[in-house]
Amino acid sequence: MDHQTAIAKKGFTVINDVFDTAAVAALIACIEGADSVKDTFRRTKDLFAIRQFFKEIPSTLPLVFIPALQRVIDTFFGKGYHIVKSIYFDKPGGSNWFVSYHQDLTISVKEKVAVEGYGPWTVKQEQFAVQPPLSILENNFTIRIHLDDTDEHNGALRVVPGSHLKGIYRPETIDWEKEMEETCVVQKGGLMIMRPLLLHASSRTTNQHPRRVIHIEFSSLELPLPLRWSERENLTG
Template sequence: MNLQNHKNSIQENGFTVINNIFSNEEIEKMSEVIQNIDTSKETFRKSEDLFAIRQFLKEIPEINELIFNENIKMIIKEIFGEKYFVVKSIYFDKPEKSNWYVAYHQDLTISVDKKIELPDFGPWTTKQNQFAVQPPLNILENVFTIRIHLDDTDENNGALKVVLKSHSKGIYRPETIDWTVETESICNVEKGGIMIMKPLILHGSNRTTNGKKRRVIHIEFSDMELPEELNWSERGVFEKMN
């Protein structure tokens, strides 16, 4: 696996796709674990168009060993860096008949353990006792996101579309996108493959049109310490596995 090319692509374009990271058997095991969970918890969100689990690695600890296989560990170490740890995780299931689409946006918040007043941190949101805040730009620029695909995904079942190189332009309001200069790319990913992206890349997804589901495990990583008493809300999962 030539990871240097992927590292260069993330730096230059804001994302890369690497297929064949998980075997069919590993994906089936993950699917099985997810199917057998109690979905009544308040961190779970269920509708006709979307099923999501926040704090996924905390809620489903038995899946961690399946996710952090040798391929993923090598990718984290060689592309991100030696000291990167998990800071956020979500599971998304976009069902076959989903009408759910996501407009272009950047991921501008981090999940933390409490709300405290800090310079340059804000605005804040709280959902189900979970705290999210927009941090200073340097913290967002440091984060890498891995999206693990449990299904083949293309433009017909909600593959992410991105604006190339938009991750390097700071806070970029989607309403100001100038399509005469920007280039859109569709990120097709095979079942068992991953997409790695920088959260500041402008990204969105279309409605499903081919009757195929799209299940994705979204995990964010950083190696930065937060100021004062503030802590990343999901830190510790990956550190324990190393």
């Protein structure tokens, strides 16, 4: 199955060899050199995360949006998309952190404003998130850039192929006699592309290997004013 068909039918695909070893090393060095004392930086023994990643470390933008990545976006989604959310996840080799099955049902916005069709609301580390209409989620896509080899032993995503086509799909209603699970193995420097409505989960690490990922969400839509994307950034920077 080609990548375009996989995104449409399965809700995801994996493309390896997008970032070479030098490009990955440059990204890691840039991240490790950042000031990590801000509220948007979260550090525990099981996880280090940077929310609003491109806002906090803007010097990573040209390192991420290399021609090879831009070609992937243009080929599979076309022009007119912009960044709307970015997070860096560093799952250490000894991590017990796991995430159960879920869909990415919220978007990040600058402030809480009552708009019909948007809700419920949550606040995480001073960042407002709201569940938008289904049409917004169906339009968006996510790219996960892997800075380490990732498989079932160090937190590769487990997904339910095709679940993105079923609207809001509550994890507790998954019928495992009808559904199947697939583990998304991604090489260092590779990408996983996925739709937000794809059911996905992540297991604990069992092989002592790290799993560092840059998670970027994109949209071609504008929100109804006065709602505004919290991290809107054109792909040209």
